[in-house]
Amino acid sequence: MSDRRFVLDGAAPGGGVAQGAFATAAETGDLLSFDAGAAFASTAAALSGASVLRTRPWGSAHVHDPWPSGLPADCHPAVAQALQVHCEAQDPGAPHSLTWLVTDGRHTVRLEAHEAALVLHIAATSASANGDAGQPSGRGEDAVVMALRPLLPPLLTEEDLTIALRPLSAPEDAATVDAFGGAAVLRARQALQRLGALWFDDLRLLDVLRRHAAHPLQPVRASVVAVASQAGYRLFLYERAAVETDPLLRRILRTLTTPVPAESEGA
């Protein structure tokens, strides 16, 4: 499988066109704040203008491109708007996203809005995907990434984010934690939140959260809880609630573990 997923990093200067919304965190010094709505709008606008992408994106409510072929050239604005609303409809159970078809017709580019980050997902279309998963090919995806890079902020991979988490794995004595300073821990928490976006439907995220669930620093544990809540790891939240000692986190966990409709598939 050659799908590519990236988190858009807006903190670095000189990035792509979407600096406005991304600049908020860097300007205020609060790396954990993120205006997903504004960032999504500006990035989607940038992607809509990309020559490598076809112009009509579709929303998460549709698995395949729902735009009808052969739209009349004199399409009435009301009809065009109705089609756009329909095609950009969102699935309430999925992250808000827009997907574009690459002009080669063999790949799609999906922009996802998550609580903490935007994610870019590049995949081969089902028509062009090789049915044999044992023969991965990524050249097409790489080419798409290369074409889009000038338009976007820097793209972070899962490797970049897992490296950024390393300060959280430091020895637990206070002196060492202080030596790292608050900034490193803050960046690591940001990386954790971003990993939560990148792996929002991948159970590898739970492994990462478990690794840092008992971190000596309360803010780190708070980030773990926040990401777990966004990912829907309900039983994991009960695990945290069972052993957490910090009063504030215990209150938060009590609220998060208030019963919600179960989604059991049953037998």
Add this chain to the structure above:
Amino acid sequence: MSSDMPSPHDALRLLLPPPLNRERLRAQLAGRGLYEVSSARRASSSFWMQHFRDRTTHDGHATYVGYQEDHILGQGWVWLAGPGVPTLSAWLQAEWGAYPLATALQRAAAAERPDAVIAAWGAVCVLLAWETAPDPSALALCARLLHDPNDAVRQAALCGASYLLFPSVTDLIAACRDDAALTPEVDRQLSLRPAAAHGSPPPDSHEDSAILAAFAAVEAELAADPLAPDGYARHARLLADVGQQAWALVDVHVALALGRREGRALGELVGLADGLRAAQAARALQGDGDARAPGEPALPLAVDRLGLLLHAGRFHEVVEIADALIQLSVASAAPLQVALALAHHALGRGAQAVSTLADALAHPLQLLLGASPGGSPGPAWGTPWVDALSLYADWLHDLGDLGGAADVLLRLWWVVPAGAGMDAGPVAESPETAALTELLADRVAESLQGLRRDFIFRRAQILADLEQADAALATLDLLLAEEPDAADAWLARAALLSRCGQPELTLSACAQAERCLRPIDRLLEDVDPRALLQVRQAAALIQLPGAPPPVGWVVGALTDDPRSVAVLLSEPALLAWVATDADLAALVVDARAAASAIDVDADFVEKQVWGDRTLLRHAAAPILRSLSPQGAMRPLLADFFSATLTLLDEPSESPVRLPRGMALLTSIERQIDLLAAIDDPEARQPTVREALAAAAEALGL
């Protein structure tokens, strides 16, 4: 899943411990000759499924692997089926550390820390859910966790138990009802479980099932034939059997009214009705708080039945039923009186309708808070009380009681402005409406916003009929202050000023209307507003000394729409002047004939150019009005009609007319098909296709 894929029920099931990496698993399975088949898309964000099978078959059988992730429980697991299972299973256990349910139970039993216990419990539940019966050790574990001293462990146990739909687990959950940390989740889970899973069936469960089935059958019968008396009779008996006398009385009267008009024998039903009334009276004497006649709570049923009959045009039945139920009612007869009034009105009994409606309006709060019988021919005003007042005003107007109608509208006026954010005007608010105004302001604000315009025009009309021109003009000015480009308001103002004999101001208002007139305005009205404008202008010019004879205006008006002749005929000075010109007089005669023919049967109208345009507009206006202003169909069709009307102005022998007409029709048909493909509710309406047919006919296609 594909149809030949085995079920996880019949497969070997193994848990995969962390760290999970589905891409690595996919790649390794591919290396072992298994490829991904078309799998079901994940049902929600909490689950992930992939399915694999090998390409080669062994004696005609394939090996299947299913991989699933459950994010709620935080577990990944696989199921294996087919001849390759032993090899795959060994490989998964060696390479991935996969383990079966028995091992998961051992690990859960051995876990000590609360978080480890919870994690292990999740692993147990994700596999145990697929078993046909729970292992005794699993039940013991479930029971232990549900009674753990740690709140979070108990809550986690309940969360996992939601996957285990075994009667024995249901009993364990039920035993936790008194646990404050677990209720109401316990109740919610028990309510979701199949009745058969309950350990001990509730008393009379079989009877309850039979009664529910009987109700379902009768309700299906009523839905299929809502005017058949037998269904209502059966429903009434069932309701009486379960002690719902008030509801039963509603349906027994419906059955009586419908059956009477079919000539049925009604003795049994009459007996049932008598018995129900007696039972109601007896309970009332005993001080039974539930012994209410069809007021509450049977009022919704009564309103629903009467509304259905009103829609079906069964007005005599409505009169009989409403009369009977009103006599039985204690405090909530107002909605029934509205239904009765509607029926009287439909039967031509105007005075009775007004009188009955007045009785209903004496209890405004009942109408405010209760149901509406529907069937109202007027606009929906957002509350039954406002509906009823609006009807009351209309009916008084029809009876010629203009003062009464104006009075009612003024009463409404005190509600509408408060709800619509308007200034109420100079009329002093009466005490009886003050409280209602405040009560309604928030509730109706949103719904009345859209009806405000309609109310303003109606009020202006009533005031004009009462010869209160200044007040009528002031009413229109309220709208123009907010919508200075409202062509309809300028046109109404011009009509009023013309009536007041003010030609210069009339011409000024006409100029404003012409400036604001949009193509869609000309399509939405039955009579072309531009034609009406020209008549008003002609009538004003006639009264101005030195003004040119308004020949062009008269010809233009009758050409644009011969139905504007009705307004011309209402202008005495203009009519007198037209009569002096033979050509214009003949045009008026033709227009009158065409207008009456259009009203009777459009096929008889001779198809001249102005006939085509008028016919198309005649077809377009009601269709456009029936379409939602918020939808895509209305602007699409409005522009289509505008373009078609413009094309009709081309001479019939013009070489561009036919090809352009074809292109227009082809394009709009394609766009309507596009809207139908995305399930636009209006795209499939027959009236839309009728509109295209009318346009094609007008174009001669």
